[in-house]
Amino acid sequence: MPTIKDVAKEAGVSIATVSYVLNNKTNSVSEETRIEVWRAVEKIGYMPNVTARNLRSSRSRLIGYAWHERPRNGYMNAVLDHFTYSLAQAAEHAGYHLLTFTYPHQDPIPVYDELIRTSRVDAFVIASTNEDDPRVRYLLDKAFPFVSFGRANPEWDFPWVDVDGEAGVHQAVDALIELGHRRIALIAWDQHSLTGNFRSDGYMNAMRAAGLPVDETLIWRGENQEQSGHDALRHFWTVMPPEQRPTAICAISDLIAVGVINEAEQLGVTIGRDVSLIGFDNAPLTQYLHPPLATLEQPLEAIGVQVIALLCDLLNKTPLDDQRHRLLPPRFIPRASIAAPPTD
């Protein structure tokens, strides 16, 4: 690989001059030599060695990003996949690269710690945070730059970008109400998930805003699994008296909604006619389900861009934007799984 010395020799100047030209210290190099240096650079095909540059400037130009958990076959995490792509692209645009790494789920800290202590990365992007996230706690404590996709303990002050799950579900429930639904059910996760709670809030707030009661018997909580959808619908249809059944169901994730669809098939209930259904994520294949699933799509592209924007603010120590937090609304995608309530 050619070095700056080779260029200097070829151009008949010193390496300092070459460096000036390459870094556009244009004020102190004559037009003549500048042209000559560029000619030499072109001829030799020189590009500066990143490692040497990094050593000199005590930076790595690398942003660390870890998966939140091991993907399993058949599991849906297309969300993070898409996010990672947009993150990588935005990072490159800002002159960085993404270093992707993994960690044992029980104990992320040592991995983050090593990457910091060896100066491997300049910053981190973390995703899938929860209220009491140890990574946030650790990075704040170390005062190491990071931006999060997802919120955490509201008392912690750190830059984050997140999808406004509250607004999304609120919008979806509004749409259901608009269609004439009054008895709308919610299938949520247990209350330890911050993301889940925000989404649930959207349901509560929309109901209240419309003057509808928040009926606890219409709220089902379970794991983020297909099974939860089965359980919930079976409960609504076999335990509750017909007149108390919901005419619409808001599932907090597509995976749960899929369970509802499958249970409906078994119960002889037709989704999109007997009961409306809406999910969250726009997971792969949901558009091809029977019926196609109405859902909320996260603006992952924009999130990646915003995360990197916040990170650049942080790293360049430019006075931070007034808002270190960005809440982006998901996009409501109406599909055939929702319709007006049955008329009888």
Next chain:
Amino acid sequence: MPTIKDVAKEAGVSIATVSYVLNNKTNSVSEETRIEVWRAVEKIGYMPNVTARNLRSSRSRLIGYAWHERPRNGYMNAVLDHFTYSLAQAAEHAGYHLLTFTYPHQDPIPVYDELIRTSRVDAFVIASTNEDDPRVRYLLDKAFPFVSFGRANPEWDFPWVDVDGEAGVHQAVDALIELGHRRIALIAWDQHSLTGNFRSDGYMNAMRAAGLPVDETLIWRGENQEQSGHDALRHFWTVMPPEQRPTAICAISDLIAVGVINEAEQLGVTIGRDVSLIGFDNAPLTQYLHPPLATLEQPLEAIGVQVIALLCDLLNKTPLDDQRHRLLPPRFIPRASIAAPPTD
């Protein structure tokens, strides 16, 4: 961040001695000083600066890996997501990290070129190759280390790992034959996809091996889209005379199989009773389709491990394993979409 000098000062030795101890040049350091150095290291919390190490050794300990294409919302590429994870993990195990990057689909070469010329990475992993892949051509030409997940032009000599699509589909078709099927259809991609051709070969070979005719009227070719499944089934069911219809369909991807399922619904055909169906990939949600889709699962975990193993061989210049190619069989997952042919 503490440096080797700080440790040397703390331990009362020279930086060379510290370096010896840290790199286990144990033959030339007394037990005494070694202990003293480690004590200092612990006390100060020192870890060697990776950039400086890399500069000194002219390596980056980074492996470049790019997505083959921009993921879209609702699109299935969980396959590569899972692969990336196992790749990252295997790389870390070997003392490397994954640098993930993106490139404009039309012209990958400049991006690869820059990463090489700036010494940003030590090697590449490429995925989703095709017969005449420009990346393979370029990297071979540059003699830059890389391993591929996926084959290419058989005349090019380079290390790769791949899923044995032929064996997978062969096994699936065998299973169908075992169930009693004789008229088995294939829905394939156009013939420009190497991967697609291997999978198609599996179908042909299985049919021939069983002494069954390869009937061109039972082979449908289309894009890797849900629509192709629709088109194929409609063709089989509305254009062909009933007695010529297939009793089983082998789709080359889950996405196409989903189209078949949906078209079947419209035609009043019951998958898993009137006709059997099998896909490829074990994409997210396919297990929850109605009926659950029989499919072939790629051993992505093992592929990641093998790719890194080959790469380490390459980078350490140890005499290469006799086999620079690894062909791993997918796992057949029978589900309710297949059954014995209707007895009418």
Next chain:
DNA sequence: TTGTAAGCGTTATCAC
């Protein structure tokens, strides 16, 4: 057994 010093490829501070 340990220390000195050269050098990895840059950038930046000085002189000139």
Next chain:
DNA sequence: GTGATAACGCTTACAA
């Protein structure tokens, strides 16, 4: 304007 030269933090001959 330009060119020596000293870092950046580490590894490794070679000297002591």
